[in-house]
């Protein structure tokens with residue numbers, strides 16, 4: 001690479017600018033009316049014209065501001081290869097996380113944009129395109145919303161914990177996830193299924209829920225929100241020593257992580273289809 005690696009703060013500044021414009025487009029297109037453009041993995045895994053338009057806008061803005069960086073997005077995949085070598089930057093975007101909420105007009109959908117340097121996420125922003133709530137984090141620089149540093153929940157009793165989760169689109173996977181939740185719901189305060197994984201992670205970061213777990217997240221669901229949660233001091237991991245990833249993401253404050261992890265491991269929450 002012929003230019004020095006950007007700092008996490010420089011990448012965050014770009015991410016926030018791009019995500020705000022993207023969120024404005026998502027909001028405007030929602031107001032103009034939404035319909036399903038196509039289905040993906042199953043008949044209920046939908047994509048709208050806005051998912052595609054917003055991702056195209058993000059890619060174009062990044063090409064302008066950071067030519068040569070790689071971009072991975074939910075709707076268009078990896079696109080053109082970016083520069084490689086030390087300091088290489090890759091952007092990871094979910095143009096609309098919470099697409100089903102978007103389709104139904106539920107005000108809970110977000111643009112999620114993260115920047116990796118050398119394969120590690122160092123900056124991320126999640127912006128609820130409906131409410132304007134915006135969460136940011138940089139590696140080592142903490143997690144923030146509205147100028148307030150986020151530190152997660154202080155709850156220490158799993159039995160009192162409000163736990164967010166989500167379900168995949170494949171009915172066989174859902175059946176397994178429902179069995180896990182049917183057991184877990186008897187051992188926690190309650191369960192929330194809000195419909196946008198990136199926002200769930202940010203809610204856990206600020207203690208609007210006490211913890212979050214889900215099987216089946218893709219990189220674009222996890223990248224920005226996972227950094228926000230870990231920079232808020234939460235432990236973000238998979239089960240039994242596996243890093244957070246497609247098999248399982250658990251995000252919880254230290255005191256809740258172990259008991260929640262133990263219950264999820266007992267229930268084989270990362271197993272099944």
Ligand code: IPD
Pocket residue numbers: 094096097098099100165166167168194195196197198214216217221
């Ligand atoms: C989905 C949402 C949902 C989660 C699913 C994700 P999408 O993303 O984040 O809350 O349970 O696992 O696929 O399809 O709305 O971008």
Ligand code: CA
Pocket residue numbers: 051074094095096097098099
């Ligand atoms: Ca999406």
